[in-house]
Amino acid sequence: xxxxxxxxxxxxxxxxxxxxxxxxxxxxxxxxxxxxxxxxxxxxxxxxxxxxxxxxxxxxxxxxxxxxxxxxxxxxxxxxxxxxxxxxxxxxxxxxxxxxxxxxxxxxxxxxxxxxxxxxxxxxxxxxxxxxxxxxxxxxxxxxxxxxxxxxxxxxxxxxx
Amino acid sequence: xxxxxxxxxxxxxxxxxxxxxxxxxxxxxxxxxxxxxxxxxxxxxxxxxxxxxxxxxxxxxxxxxxxxxxxxxxxxxxxxxxxxxxxxxxxxxxxxxxxxxxxxxxxxxxxxxxxxxxxxxxxxxxxxxxxxxxxxxxxxxxxxxxxxxxxxxxxxxxxxxxxxxxxxxxxxxxxxxxxxxxxxxxxxxxxxxxxxxxxxxxxxxxxxxxxxxxxxxxxxxxxxxxxxxxxxxxxxxxxxxxxxxxxxxxxxxxxxxxxxxxxxxxxxxxxxxxxxxxxxxxxxxxxxxxxxxxxxxxxxxxxxxxxxxxxxxxxxxxxxxxxxxxxxxxxxxxxxxxxxxxxxxxxxxxxxxxxxxxxxxxxxxxxxxxxxxxxxxxxxxxxxxxxxxxxxxxxxxxxxxxxxxxxxxxxxxxxxxxxxxxxxxxxxxxxxxxxxxxxxxxxxxxxxxxxxxxxxxxxxxxxxxxxxxxxxxxxxxxxxxxxxxxxxxxxxxxxxxxxxxxxxxxxxxxxxxxxxxxxxxxxxxxxxxxxxxxxxxxxxxxxxxxxxxxxxxxxxxxxxxxxxxxxxxxxxxxxxxxxxxxxxxxxxxxxxxxxxxxxxxxxxxxxxxxxxxxxxxxxxxxxxxxxxxxxxxxxxx
Amino acid sequence: xxxxxxxxxxxxxxxxxxxxxxxxxxxxxxxxxxxxxxxxxxxxxxxxxxxxxxxxxxxxxxxxxxxxxxxxxxxxxxxxxxxxxxxxxxxxxxxxx
Numbered sequence: 001x002x003x004x005x006x007x008x009x010x011x012x013x014x015x016x017x018x019x020x021x022x023x024x025x026x027x028x029x030x031x032x033x034x035x036x037x038x039x040x041x042x043x044x045x046x047x048x049x050x051x052x053x054x055x056x057x058x059x060x061x062x063x064x065x066x067x068x069x070x071x072x073x074x075x076x077x078x079x080x081x082x083x084x085x086x087x088x089x090x091x092x093x094x095x096x097x098x099x100x101x102x103x104x105x106x107x108x109x110x111x112x113x114x115x116x117x118x119x120x121x122x123x124x125x126x127x128x129x130x131x132x133x134x135x136x137x138x139x140x141x142x143x144x145x146x147x148x149x150x151x152x153x154x155x156x157x158x159x160x161x
Numbered sequence: 162x163x164x165x166x167x168x169x170x171x172x173x174x175x176x177x178x179x180x181x182x183x184x185x186x187x188x189x190x191x192x193x194x195x196x197x198x199x200x201x202x203x204x205x206x207x208x209x210x211x212x213x214x215x216x217x218x219x220x221x222x223x224x225x226x227x228x229x230x231x232x233x234x235x236x237x238x239x240x241x242x243x244x245x246x247x248x249x250x251x252x253x254x255x256x257x258x259x260x261x262x263x264x265x266x267x268x269x270x271x272x273x274x275x276x277x278x279x280x281x282x283x284x285x286x287x288x289x290x291x292x293x294x295x296x297x298x299x300x301x302x303x304x305x306x307x308x309x310x311x312x313x314x315x316x317x318x319x320x321x322x323x324x325x326x327x328x329x330x331x332x333x334x335x336x337x338x339x340x341x342x343x344x345x346x347x348x349x350x351x352x353x354x355x356x357x358x359x360x361x362x363x364x365x366x367x368x369x370x371x372x373x374x375x376x377x378x379x380x381x382x383x384x385x386x387x388x389x390x391x392x393x394x395x396x397x398x399x400x401x402x403x404x405x406x407x408x409x410x411x412x413x414x415x416x417x418x419x420x421x422x423x424x425x426x427x428x429x430x431x432x433x434x435x436x437x438x439x440x441x442x443x444x445x446x447x448x449x450x451x452x453x454x455x456x457x458x459x460x461x462x463x464x465x466x467x468x469x470x471x472x473x474x475x476x477x478x479x480x481x482x483x484x485x486x487x488x489x490x491x492x493x494x495x496x497x498x499x500x501x502x503x504x505x506x507x508x509x510x511x512x513x514x515x516x517x518x519x520x521x522x523x524x525x526x527x528x529x530x531x532x533x534x535x536x537x538x539x540x541x542x543x544x545x546x547x548x549x550x551x552x553x554x555x556x557x558x559x560x561x562x563x564x565x566x567x568x569x570x571x572x573x574x575x576x577x578x579x580x581x582x583x584x585x586x587x588x589x590x591x592x593x594x595x596x597x598x599x600x601x602x603x604x605x606x607x608x609x610x611x612x613x614x615x616x617x618x619x620x621x622x623x624x625x626x627x628x629x630x631x632x633x634x635x636x637x638x639x640x641x642x643x644x645x646x647x648x649x650x651x652x653x654x655x656x657x658x659x660x661x662x663x664x665x666x667x668x669x670x671x672x673x674x675x676x677x678x679x680x681x682x683x684x685x686x687x688x689x690x691x692x693x694x695x696x697x698x699x700x701x702x703x704x705x706x707x708x709x710x711x712x713x714x715x716x717x718x719x720x721x722x723x724x725x726x727x728x729x730x731x732x733x734x735x736x737x738x739x740x741x742x743x744x745x746x747x748x749x750x751x752x753x754x755x756x757x758x759x760x761x762x763x764x765x766x767x768x769x770x771x772x773x774x775x776x777x778x779x780x781x782x783x784x785x786x787x788x789x790x791x792x793x794x795x796x797x798x
Numbered sequence: 799x800x801x802x803x804x805x806x807x808x809x810x811x812x813x814x815x816x817x818x819x820x821x822x823x824x825x826x827x828x829x830x831x832x833x834x835x836x837x838x839x840x841x842x843x844x845x846x847x848x849x850x851x852x853x854x855x856x857x858x859x860x861x862x863x864x865x866x867x868x869x870x871x872x873x874x875x876x877x878x879x880x881x882x883x884x885x886x887x888x889x890x891x892x893x894x895x
Contacts, residue, residue, distance in 0.1 A: 005802060005843075006802075009801070013808055013809065016813070017812055020816030020820065020832065025828075028828055029828065032828055032831060039839060042802070042805075042842075043842050048846050051838075051842045051854045051857045054857070054858065054861055058861055058865065066868055066872060067824075067828070070824065070872050070875060071824070073876070074824060075885065080885065083885070084822060087820075087821050088820065092819045094781070096819070098784050098788060098818065099811040099812075099814055099815045101788040102784060102787060102788035102811060103807055103808065104795075105788075105794065105796075106804075108795050109795045117850075119846070119849075124851040125858075127851075128852060128855045136859060140859055140862040143866050146866075147865070147866035147867075147869045148869065150873070151869040154870070154873040154877045155876050772894060773894060774890075774892060775887065775888050776890070777817075780814075780818050784814055784818060
């Protein structure tokens, strides 16, 4: 089960690297889709079919679609791309060092006892979400509503002051 | 999480139509035609009556004890379970409220015909919201729904008193009602919360059981808090002053909220928690004495009124005093019977008075009633029936039967009961005096109709219906008391005769008053008594003005230092500095310290550069900090 | 299974790198999606390892969080793009001390 998950996992890792290093936002977005789909494959391989389906539907489907709309507003002339490239080239060492420092303890410290567990049925997830976690789901709905109102308020067209 | 549905979940249908009507009228962002507004309001106002009638049918077939759970949430050891409750008490109160509510809303269609559409919509939205809130409170099976309904009623009351938003007195009256009932509501909330802490549940039966298990002292405190809430909502002494001012609202509002239903909610509260209160004899005595005093005070003040609506307001205060008196002597059944009949005849009186005032050019003074008998015969007949029922003319009126139950319960309670009984009899005499004063004045010839139009069907139906109820409602008193598990004490014959003579005496005195102009002048000259012993003025002088002075002082309006609390520490530190530091002269040691302190400025300039204002730098700092913590944790693990 | 957690940590790290190294606001938002994918994977993997539904339950909540974040982030981006140079967030530093 785990080994089947590692191949798409590797693809996700590569795609993620590509996302943060591309000059063109459209390329980065395509790699993001690839990464999300690869992660969905990882979820399926782990037996978490529900999470995988949601990943494809909502993440790769809806959230990325929203990005696509916004990408249309971006300046993508060759000069802009060159500027982007120059900026990344100038300042990648510091962040890379910081991330390496952060990952070192994470890689060293993480470990989990592997059990032979059965895949979780979707019914159990539903029972969890609408049973003991009902309050959390309600709070999540509050969050979404607040985000909706905020987004509407922020994106409203106004005369420049 | 979702409880199984039972037949008692039909209880949800009782407040739901009124709430739905409120939502459409109050919140729908579309223009509604005038007729549609009236239609929606009417549907929302009458559908609860139908639903409640169904529940009464359920009740009368013997299934009169049921709970409809709505929502359950377990938090630690405490259980929050909202529920509606059907029992004889809520059934009888709910029936009364829905009936009066339907009648008043039908009447309002005609009465408010002169209002602009937007005002009409606001009025009906609030009336429907009130109805929903009151029904939620009546049918509540837990303290949360109960308190929610209770507070919503107060809010609607505020908005409806201040319905005429361009009239300063109306807005001031609304604010007064709101603030005074807030004070009492805080007491009620305190009582309910203390019970909740003891019970760990919000169900009313659990609250009562837990309250009974508490030690004597705590139980008394809780009972007193609940009593305080009831006194405020029911405008009893010493909270009574808001109700006469509340008459600034439209007449249907006065009929529904400020006489028949909402103000009687205090009596309902006491009846709901009757077992708990019965265990605190001292509180019961306070309630009985307070009720009797309020009854006497209200009816005495009502005699001196020159305005019909204010007269009826003091009459409501007095009649609810009767209910609390009955509750105080341990006869909740008699109190609720009086609640039912009082709701019938008092709303009738208000509706009839509103129609008569319409015909006199919206003049609500008693003098303006002259000639009402010929101008509006139906309204006059209705008012007469209402007045007869209010004063309790023997045998033929509903008021007599329920008042008789109250009086018998008081006399039967022994001890202080005899003194209270005498006081209550005096009150009954005074009740008849003030009740018939407008009637006898209306008989005199007067000016012709200011709005010569025949009242429509919407005016006539409620008047006839309620008038019929005010006469024959006495037949209900016996069944109501049996249903509530009350017993009628065996009384000596003399008490019945004396009680029957009391209203007749009052009627005779009222007759004398109307025939003798000197007496009428004497009445009119008693300003102190007309203003209810000027308790309002005392409140103004004792509470309102000192509070305003305090606020003015704190805000520095009159040239005083603003915010004295904030200024006090500064003044103190300055004083300390003068006392301790200024006494020493500066020397080299001081200069050294100052030089050291001076280096802080360049250091600050360096540190300030880290605040670049750039989001990326903040992220880097976060990442660096997290990495550091993780490394620390990993290496020390 | 441990490799999956390494993968999750690496995804988070890559996203964080993007957050810090990129100066275009839109790239930073994309990097944030990558960052969120890391914990999501960790939760699902842990849930799968233990046979517990709570892993995927947390995933649903993260999904909601991501949706809210994208909504607000992109509307902020659109708003900012009218008044500032969003291709270089370092120019937006009005909070400078």
